[in-house]
Amino acid sequence: MQTHKAKRVAIIIEQVMQSRLTDAMERAGVTGWTVLPVLGGSGDSGTWSREGQVSRGTGMVQVLCVIKPERLDGLLDAAFAVVERHIGIVTVSDCEVLRAERF
Template sequence: MEMHSKKRIEILLEAPAQKRLTDLLDRLDVTGYTVMPVLGGKGHHGVWSREGLPSAAGTMVSVSVIAAEERLDQVLEPVFDLVRRHIGIVTISDVMVIRGERF
């Protein structure tokens, strides 16, 4: 089976900023993304959990994007401009996909 090398951009950020991020990804013509709730974790300021929070204000989401390496800077620069104003993390990793033409 033929595989294609791509980049996975994983963005964890405050849930209230999710729409701004996905709107930005749409304007950047990203072919697709997946949004998932983050249940909890541990970071610079200790352990946190979304359990018991009355609203989305303290919750986090994870947004995954698969992109061609050539588009990485074009996507990352505006994404980081948005994320740096919020609590968030951006990671990039290598992935292999089967249908390379979709990214």
Template sequence: MQTHPAKRIEIIIEAPLLRRLTDALDKADVPGYTVLPVLAGSGKSGPWSREGQVSSAGGMASVTLVTTVERADQVLETAFAVVQPHIGIVSVTDCEVIRPARFA
């Protein structure tokens, strides 16, 4: 099957900032993204868990999106402007897609 190169961007962000990130992605006309819940983890700022939390303050969320190689930098800049001062991870992976027009 014919496939096309693309970039998969994954952003792990503090839950209270999730809406700010998705608003920024919407403004940047990103064609789509998926928000996933994450259970628990640990990093430079210590361990965290969403278990039993009555507030979103201690939790994190994951946002995944696929974009064209040409648009990846612009999307990264948009995402990083929100994530930069906060706890979080932004990673980029090369991937292949079957319908490239959906990610332009």
């Protein structure tokens, strides 16, 4: 079966910034993404978890998308504009997809 090269972008950001990020992604031409809850982790600020939180507003989410390589720079510019002044990380990895027309 033939596969096609793509980029997988994962952005971890505060829940309250999610709509600002996905709006920026739409303006950059991204047509689809998935949002996952982030249950906890460890970083510069130490270890943290969602345990004991009473509202969704203080949690973190991961926004995942798969895009054509030629759209990567526009997406990264849009994502950086949102995360540069907030907690968040952006990772990019190579992947392959079966149905290139969906991306």
